[in-house]
Structure formats: structure tokens, C-alpha cells
Amino acid sequence: MKISHKIIFANVFNVLLIILTGIFSYHLLDLVLTKLRFTEIADDLNKSFLEMRLSEKNYFLYGDGAALPDILQKLSESKSLIEETKDDIVKATGEENFQQLNESLEAYREAIESAQSGGEAGEALDESQPQEAENAKAKAVEASVREAGQKLREFSSRITRLERTNVNDIISGSRTGLLTSLVVILIPAIAVGQLIARRMLGSFKEIEKAAHSISEGNFSKVELKVSSDELGSVIKAINSMSEELSNREEIIIQSKKLASIGILTAGVAHELGNPLNNISMLAQGYRELYDSLSREERLNFMVEVEEETERIKEIVKNLLDFSKPKEAHLIKMGINAVIEKSLKLVQNMICICNIEVHLCLSDGLPLVMLDVHQIQEVFINLLTNAIQAGSPGDAITVTSRPGEDGGGVEVEIRDNGRGIPAEHLPHVFDPFFTTRGTSGTGLGLFVSYGIIKNHHGSIDVTSEVGKGACFTMRFPACTEGDRN
Amino acid sequence: MANYRIMVIDDENVVGRMIKAVIEQDPEYTVETFLNATPALSRLKEEKFDVVITDLKMKGLDGMDVLRHVKQDSPGTKVIMITAFASLDSAIEAMRGKVDDFFPKPVKIKELKECIRRLLGN
Numbered sequence: 001m002k003i004s005h006k007i008i009f010a011n012v013f014n015v016l017l018i019i020l021t022g023i024f025s026y027h028l029l030d031l032v033l034t035k036l037r038f039t040e041i042a043d044d045l046n047k048s049f050l051e052m053r054l055s056e057k058n059y060f061l062y063g064d065g066a067a068l069p070d071i072l073q074k075l076s077e078s079k080s081l082i083e084e085t086k087d088d089i090v091k092a093t094g095e096e097n098f099q100q101l102n103e104s105l106e107a108y109r110e111a112i113e114s115a116q117s118g119g120e121a122g123e124a125l126d127e128s129q130p131q132e133a134e135n136a137k138a139k140a141v142e143a144s145v146r147e148a149g150q151k152l153r154e155f156s157s158r159i160t161r162l163e164r165t166n167v168n169d170i171i172s173g174s175r176t177g178l179l180t181s182l183v184v185i186l187i188p189a190i191a192v193g194q195l196i197a198r199r200m201l202g203s204f205k206e207i208e209k210a211a212h213s214i215s216e217g218n219f220s221k222v223e224l225k226v227s228s229d230e231l232g233s234v235i236k237a238i239n240s241m242s243e244e245l246s247n248r249e250e251i252i253i254q255s256k257k258l259a260s261i262g263i264l265t266a267g268v269a270h271e272l273g274n275p276l277n278n279i280s281m282l283a284q285g286y287r288e289l290y291d292s293l294s295r296e297e298r299l300n301f302m303v304e305v306e307e308e309t310e311r312i313k314e315i316v317k318n319l320l321d322f323s324k325p326k327e328a329h330l331i332k333m334g335i336n337a338v339i340e341k342s343l344k345l346v347q348n349m350i351c352i353c354n355i356e357v358h359l360c361l362s363d364g365l366p367l368v369m370l371d372v373h374q375i376q377e378v379f380i381n382l383l384t385n386a387i388q389a390g391s392p393g394d395a396i397t398v399t400s401r402p403g404e405d406g407g408g409v410e411v412e413i414r415d416n417g418r419g420i421p422a423e424h425l426p427h428v429f430d431p432f433f434t435t436r437g438t439s440g441t442g443l444g445l446f447v448s449y450g451i452i453k454n455h456h457g458s459i460d461v462t463s464e465v466g467k468g469a470c471f472t473m474r475f476p477a478c479t480e481g482d483r484n
Numbered sequence: 485m486a487n488y489r490i491m492v493i494d495d496e497n498v499v500g501r502m503i504k505a506v507i508e509q510d511p512e513y514t515v516e517t518f519l520n521a522t523p524a525l526s527r528l529k530e531e532k533f534d535v536v537i538t539d540l541k542m543k544g545l546d547g548m549d550v551l552r553h554v555k556q557d558s559p560g561t562k563v564i565m566i567t568a569f570a571s572l573d574s575a576i577e578a579m580r581g582k583v584d585d586f587f588p589k590p591v592k593i594k595e596l597k598e599c600i601r602r603l604l605g606n
Contacts, residue, residue, distance in 0.1 A: 277590040282502060284594070285593070
């Protein structure tokens with residue numbers, strides 16, 4: 001799944017949770033509102049019922065004749081209020097309680113009406129009925145009215161109480177519900193966020209490593225399980241970029257090689273120029289001086305010509321060596337031993353030139369596959385250059401350490417001699433490039449570069465004029481597949 | 485009979501030796517040879533030379549350094565440059581430094597001798 005899909009999915013999930021919580025809260029608030037509305041109605045009814053009971057008391061205690069019609073009036077008002085707000089009441093208390101309330105009202109109304117009719121009849125039959133019977137009947141009516149009133153009031157109070165409790169329950173329930181939904185939203189949001197962030201950061205780190213390695217000129221493909229998300233696309237893009245860079249590098253190397261051939265040819269022409277000139281000079285001298293030369297001197301001339309041709313032969317042989325580099329005989333070896341051996345070989349030169357050597361060799365370095373003689377040649381070349389770049393009292397520091405990317409070995413040869421001017425730095429590995437006139441062949445670093453490349457390593461140089469130069473070589477660690 | 489003093493500076497000893505042997509056949513010329521420029525320039529300070537023949541590419545001070553010093557210390561001395569670089573660039577560079585003549589390798593000693601003669605006005 002693509003990262004954007006994951007993020008959309010996580011967002012949709014969270015939005016759904018938020019909507020659900022919203023609906024839940026809305027529903028709860030609606031319920032609370034209904035219940036509150038009912039309690040308001042119930043308060044009105046209760047107040048009305050209380051007034052009815054007061055009128056009832058006035059009627060029975062003080063014989064207030066206006067009390068009963070007043071009660072009936074209030075009853076009919078309450079009835080119409082109940083009918084008006086039937087929906088709210090039913091919603092809050094249920095149909096059954098509504099019916100019960102209606103029935104209680106009806107019972108009370110009937111009791112009041114019978115009390116009223118009883119009172120009127122009592123007045124009409126005042127003469128015919130004995131006083132006791134009348135009293136008894138009046139008491140029965142009073143009791144039934146009181147009972148109905150009592151019931152109505154109690155029922156109403158009970159429902160009101162019940163609903164208040166309900167409202168409290170709902171509010172505390174919704175508080176718990178809201179808290180729960182907050183947790184339910186937060187946990188997946190954090191978890192999903194964390195998960196995506198960790199995955200992305202992990203992959204970014206890998207990509208950063210790959211980009212870093214590419215910037216160092218290592219164009220090998222990024223070995224990552226290619227996921228189908230955007231990071232997978234980035235890794236694919238990096239791989240194709242790396243491939244393209246590798247192709248370009250090959251093209252550059254090819255054109256450099258061509259340029260090198262040009263430099264090489266010019267170098268060869270120059271190198272051959274001197275012995276050829278010498279032979280020519282010897283021939284001219286021989287001809288000019290022939291008569292004045294003794295037999296032995298003439299023979300010496302020819303010996304010298306032969307020596308010059310030997311010189312030419314040597315140059316041609318070396319040239320063939322460069323065009324067909326010797327095959328490396330690689331063996332598994334610790335680099336420190338080669339460094340120490342090379343230093344021994346230049347020890348005499350170091351002593352004569354009065355140069356200090358600091359060795360910083362790391363222990364436990366991985367073994368590398370190398371041709372001891374060839375690598376020794378490289379180290380001796382670099383050490384000789386460093387010695388010649390310095391003055392008495394200067395120092396050379398030779399360091400070996402694990403490779404920066406964790407694998408392989410790095411060797412650094414640093415001097416604090418006169419340094420290499422910036423404009424010469426890109427050419428130091430070119431054939432016949434030298435700043436030392438005829439004393440340098442200009443082939444040392446060129447050959448060293450070839451040897452290191454044959455070892456699948458790399459060599460580069462940094463320098464500042466007056467502060468010295470630093471050559472850094474990187475060798476890959478040998479793998480299990482490498483022989484001995 | 486005039487006696488001309490000629491100096492040859494070349495790190496290839498055959499060059500100096502052959503030039504000296506051939507040119508000194510003519511008793512008018514005395515040739516001194518040097519394998520590098522530093523002692524040659526000290527010698528130039530001691531004695532006046534009529535012609536200095538120098539290789540362009542040498543370790544230490546090179547032909548151009550020699551040319552500069554000679555023209556500075558002894559403007560009358562002629563300078564002939566010998567070089568293995570038979571390229572136009574070096575020739576132009578050498579000419580710019582007011583070199584009196586220029587010989588690519590391999591040098592014909594007879595031509596060199598004629599050149600010396602010409603430069604000395606004979």
C-alpha cells in the first residue's frame with residue numbers, strides 16, 4: 001500500500017471515529033434536552049397538582065364552594081398541557097407512563113366531579129337524608145378525592161424524580177462515552193502515525209545512506225526490499241540514477257583514458273626524445289671525430305649507443321607493462337602488515353631526509369584481498385612522494401582504520417609538506433604528470449591509481465598548498481567467497 | 485684569434501660531451517658543460533660566456549630560469565634553448581622570453597655550430 005493511501009486510510013479512520021463520537025454526543029445531548037424538557041413540564045404539572053391539592057384542602061376544610069370548579073379548571077388546563085406536550089412526555093417517559101398519568105388525572109377528575117355532584121345532591125336532599133348518612137357519604141367522597149389526588153401527585157413526583165436520575169445518568173454516561181471515544185481516537189491516531197513515521201524514517205535513513213554512498217562514487221545498487229509505496233519508487237529512482245551515473249562514469253573514464261593516451265603519447269615522445277637525441281649526438285660526434293678517435297674510444301661510442309638503445313627498450317617495456325597491467329595475485333591479508341613492510345623499505349630515505357613518521361594503525365581491521373607487491377608499490381610511491389614533499393623535521397602520518405560505511409579498510413598517508421596546488425590536483429593521477437622535472441617520471445601515481453582500481457578500491461587526494469597533502473585509499477573487505 | 489666561451493647545460497651528459505668534443509675541434513671555442521643549472525649559474529657570475537646552450541626541461545632550475553638569469557646578469561650573452569618538446573607552444577614561450585635561438589631534439593651539432601657562429605656575428 002502506498003504511503004499516501006496509508007495516510008488517507010488513517011485519516012478516514014480517524015474522521016469516521018470523530019463523526020461517530022459526534023453522532024453519539026449529539027444523540028446524548030438530544031436525550032438530555034428531551035429529559036430536561038420533560039422535567040420542565042413535570043415541574044409545571046407538579047405545581048398545578050399542588051395548587052389543586054390546596055384547593056381540595058380548602059374545599060374539605062373550609063367548605064369553599066369555588067374550590068372544586070377551580071380544581072376542574074386546573075385539571076382541564078393540565079390535561080391540555082399534557083396533550084400538547086404528549087410527544088415530549090412519551091419520548092421521555094414512554095407510552096405506558098403517559099397512559100398512567102392520563103388515567104391518574106382522569107381518576108382525580110372523576111373523584112372531583114363525584115365530590116361536586118355529591119355536594120350538590122347533599123344540598124338538594126338536605127331534608128330527606130339523615131345527617132349521619134350524609135356525613136358518611138361526604139367522608140367517603142373526601143377520602144376518594146384525597147386518594148386520587150395523592151396518587152396523582154405521587155405518580156407525578158415519582159416520574160419527575162426518575163427522569164432527574166435518568167438525566168444525571170445520561171450526563172455521566174456521556175462523559176464516560178466522550179472520554180472513551182477520545183481514547184479510541186487518540187490511540188489509533190498515535191499508533192498509525194508512529195507506524196508510518198517509523199517506516200518512512202527507516203527507509204529515508206536507508207536512502208540517505210545510499211545517496212551518501214553514491215556521492216562517494218560507489219554506484220552499486222541499493223539493496224533494499226523494494227516496497228510498492230513511494231519509498232520504493234524513490235529507491236527505484238536512486239537505483240536508476242546510480243546506474244546512469246555508473247554509465248556516465250564509464251564514459252568519463254573512457255574519455256579520460258583517451259586523454260591519457262594523448263598525455264601518454266606526448267610523455268612517451270618526450271621520454272624517447274632524450275635517448276634518441278643522445279644516439280644522434282653520439283653518431284654525429286663519431287663521424288666528426290672519427291679520425292682523431294682511438295679504436296677503444298670508437299668502441300666506447302658504440303657501447304654508449306647500445307646503452308641508449310637499452311634505455312629506449314626499457315621505456316617501451318614499461319609502456320607495455322602499463323598497457324597490459326600485471327595480473328594481481330590476490331591473497332587475504334591484513335593491511336597493517338603491508339604498511340609496516342613498506343615503511344621498512346623507505347626507512348633509509350626517511351632517516352636521510354630527517355622526516356618523522358607517526359603510525360596510527362587500528363587493530364581488528366577486516367582482512368582485504370590484495371597483491372602484496374602491488375599494494376607495497378603503491379604505499380612506497382605515496383611515502384616517497386610524501387618524503388620528497390617535506391623538509392627535514394616534517395612529519396608523515398600513516399593511518400589505517402575501518403571504512404566509513406562500516407565495511408572495508410581505509411588507509412591514509414598524510415604529510416605536512418609543501419602540498420599540491422589546486423590546479424594540479426585533478427591531474428596528479430594522469431600519466432607523466434610530474435612537478436619534479438626529470439627526477440619524476442610522472443608515472444608513480446598513475447600506476448598506483450591503476451593498482452588500487454584493480455583491487456576494487458579507490459584513492460583520492462586532498463591538499464592545501466603549504467599545509468601538505470593527504471592520500472586516502474579505500475579497500476573493500478574480503479567476503480566469505482574469497483579464496484584463502 | 486678570438487676565443488669564445490660557450491656553456492652547455494643539459495642533464496644528459498652525452499649532450500654536453502658531444503657538443504664540447506665537436507665544437508672544440510675549432511680552436512676558437514672553449515666549451516664548459518654542466519649537468520644542472522645551479523652550478524652553471526654560479527659559474528656565469530664568475531666568468532662571462534658568449535653563448536649559453538641549455539636544455540629546457542631539467543630538474544631544479546629549468547631552461548627558462550637559466551634564460552631569465554642570463555638575460556638579467558649578462559645581457560650580452562646569447563642563449564640557445566634545446567628541448568625535447570618539439571611543440572609550437574614551447575617555442576613561442578621560449579621566444580617570448582627573448583631566447584636567441586631554439587633547437588628541437590635531436591639536435592644537429594653542425595647546425596648548432598652554424599647558429600653559434602651566426603649569433604657571434606662571424
